[in-house]
Amino acid sequence: xxxxxxxxxxxxxxxxxAASLLMPLDDFRRQIDAKAKPALDDLGGCAERYGVSLxxxxxxxxxxxxxxxxxxxxxxxxxxxxxxxxAALRTGVYIKTAGRPPIAVPAQSLAAQSDxxxxxxxxxxxxxxxxxxxxxxxIALASDRYDFTISLLHLERMLRATRFDDAENAEDSFDTxxxxxxxGS
Numbered sequence: 001x002x003x004x005x006x007x008x009x010x011x012x013x014x015x016x017x018a019a020s021l022l023m024p025l026d027d028f029r030r031q032i033d034a035k036a037k038p039a040l041d042d043l044g045g046c047a048e049r050y051g052v053s054l055x056x057x058x059x060x061x062x063x064x065x066x067x068x069x070x071x072x073x074x075x076x077x078x079x080x081x082x083x084x085x086x087a088a089l090r091t092g093v094y095i096k097t098a099g100r101p102p103i104a105v106p107a108q109s110l111a112a113q114s115d116x117x118x119x120x121x122x123x124x125x126x127x128x129x130x131x132x133x134x135x136x137x138x139i140a141l142a143s144d145r146y147d148f149t150i151s152l153l154h155l156e157r158m159l160r161a162t163r164f165d166d167a168e169n170a171e172d173s174f175d176t177x178x179x180x181x182x183x184g185s
Contacts, residue, residue: 022050022051022052022056023046023050023052023056023057023060025060025064028046028050028060028061028064029064031045031046031049032046032061034064034065034066034067035065035066035067036065036067037067037154038061038152039123039139040054040121040139040141040152043057043058043061043152044057046061054141054150055071055073055150058071058150058152059071059083062083062084062085063085063086065085065087066087067085067087067154067155068085068087068088068091068093068154068155068156068157069084069085069087069088069152069153069154069155070082070083070084070085070088070093070094070095070131070152070153070155071083071150071151071152071153072095072105072111072131072150072151072153073148073149073150073151074105074111074148074149074151075147075148075149077104077105077112078102078103078104078105079095079097079102079103079104079105080097080148081097082094082095082097088155093132093155105149106130106131108126108129108130109124109126109130109131109138109140109151110122110123110124110138110140110149110151111138111140111142111149111151114142114149117140117142120141120142120143120144121139121140121141121142122138122139122140123137123138123139123140124137124138124140125137125138126138131153132153132155134155134156135155135156136153136154136155137153137154137155138151138152138153139151139152139153139154140152
């Protein structure tokens with residue numbers, strides 16, 4: 001079904017209602033502060049507290065965090081879907097999956113190198129050539145039960161925009177200098 005369809009919109013509203021009911025935002029914020037950089041254990045503790053999945057808890061956290069973070073769900077070396085925090089979106093950090101051909105998981109990522117995971121978990125710092133055009137920290141969990149990998153990507157505070165899927169449109173030095181001379185920021 002298409003996201004614009006009435007059914008999908010009703011489903012999204014039902015999911016938001018369920019999240020608010022099961023994971024009250026005031027209580028959730030007391031568990032994980034909006035400025036915190038949670039690990040899987042932190043999010044897993046909330047999943048147990050509220051009786052919901054790790055994916056549901058991570059999506060809820062992404063709604064209110066002040067951090068620039070992205071959750072990526074992948075299977076068989078391809079990204080199924082991704083969700084960015086509002087802070088990440090404001091700086092152009094997202095992975096667009098809808099209406100596109102499948103996107104391969106970066107070869108140097110933990111999601112692509114399950115042999116680096118210990119007990120299906122791992123954490124790694126990446127340079128600016130892996131997930132985005134800037135360094136990030138990846139926390140990954142491979143789920144044999146559900147046959148997918150969850151990667152939580154934490155980025156540092158930054159004001160300039162970067163995107164995973166826009167390397168060919170990246171601004172070069174000439175464009176940067178021209179923009180600055182014309183009064184842009």
